[in-house]
Amino acid sequence: MKSLVLEEKMKLSLRDFPIEKEEVLGPHDVRIKLHTVGICGSDVHYYTHGGIGVFQVKAPMILGHEASGIVIEKGSAVTGLEPGDRVCMEPGIPDPLSRATRLGLYNVDPAVRFWATPPVHGVLRPTVVHPAAFTFKIPDNVSFAEAAMVEPLAVGVHAATKAQVKPGDIALVIGAGPIGLVTALSALAAGCARVFVSDVDDTKLELAASLGAVTPINVARQDLVQEIHKATDGWGVEIVFECSGSPKAAEGVFDPLCPAGRVVFIGSQTHDIHYSVGKAMVREARVEHVFRYAHVFPRCVAMLASGAIDVRPLITRKFAFDDSVEAFEIAASAPKGEVKMQIELPQ
Known part of the structure; x- marks a missing residue:
C-alpha cells in the first residue's frame, strides 16, 4: 500500500x-x-x-x-x-x-x-x-x-487532570504551539478563570487570545514574570504548564508561580535543565510530568461533541x-x- x-x-x-x-x-x-x-x-x-x-x-x-x-x-x-x-x-x-x-x-x-x-x-x-x-x-x-x-488534545486534558485544576484557578501556558494551545483549551474547560499564554510568535498569540479567557504575552518584548505579577497583584499563577520544550523557559517555571502552586512539564527537553529546588521549596510547589496520556480519549470526544472545547x-x-x-x-x-x-x- x-x-x-x-x-x-x-x-x-x-x-x-x-x-x-x-x-x-x-x-x-x-x-x-x-x-x-x-x-x-x-x-x-x-x-x-x-x-x-x-x-x-x-x-x-x-x-x-x-x-x-x-x-x-x-x-x-x-x-x-x-x-x-x-x-x-x-x-x-x-x-x-x-x-x-x-x-x-x-x-x-x-x-x-x-x-x-x-x-x-x-x-x-x-x-x-x-x-x-x-x-x-x-x-x-x-x-x-x-x-x-483528539490525540494532541488528549495531552492537554491529561495535563489539566495532573494539575488538579480547581474552578477559578489562573494558569500560565508557556508555548503557543499545538500542545500549548490544546492545554490552554483544556485548562479553561477544566475550570480555569484565566489562562496566560506566552510565546514569541504574534500570530499564534493572536490565535490563543481568540480561544476564550486567554491573555497573550510575547516574551520577545514583554517580561513574563512582571506581566504575571502585575496581573495577579504580585501573587502569581496557581498552575504553570511548560509546553515549549525550551530549556530557558523550563528553568524559570517557578518565578511566576504562586505559593503552593503546581507545575506541569509537558514540552520535551532534549537535554538536562537547571532546576531550582530552592525556588520550588519556598513555594512548596508540586511538580508533575506528562508522558502522552491515559484514560482521556472518551472525555476528549465528549467535549468536542458538546462544544465544551473547539x-x-x-x-x-x-x-x-x-x-x-x-x-x-x-x-x-x-x-x-x-x-x-x-x-x-x-x-
Missing part, C-alpha cells in the same frame, strides 16, 4: 510499503480506512533528526499517529463498533499484562507500542488494523479533522496525501502562525 515513508534522516518518500504483519485482523481488532492524519512535532523531529532520545529510526518507517477514519471490517469478538462507523484511534497499545497497565498507568508501560515510534509504523497509509479497545466512535457533529485532533481554530492548513512530502518540508521549516497541519487521504 502507498505510504509516507521516512527512509532516513531528511529523506521521505511516497511508495508502496508492505506491512503484512500489522494488517492481520485479530478477533478483537478493527480495520480502519484512514481519512485525516495530523502532522505532529514528533513526526517532524524524526524527519529532521532521525530520532528522539532512545527512539532512533534504524529502518524505513511510516510516519503519522494523530488520526481519524472509518471502520471497514471488524474482528469476530468486537462489539460496539461496526463497519461504517467514524472513529478516532488512541495510537499507543500497551501490554495488557504489564504491571503498569494493571495499575492503570498504561501510558508509561515500557512495552507500549506507539504508532510512528521506532520500530512501530505509523498511519500515513490507506488502512490500519487496530484494537477495538483503543478505537473510539465519533458522533456525527464531530468532523474527521476535529477527530484527528479545536477547529487550531487547524491552520490541510494537504492532500500526494503532497505529504511537501507538507513535512513546510512543517519542518516552522512557518510563523502555523499551528496544526493535517493530511487528508483519498476516499
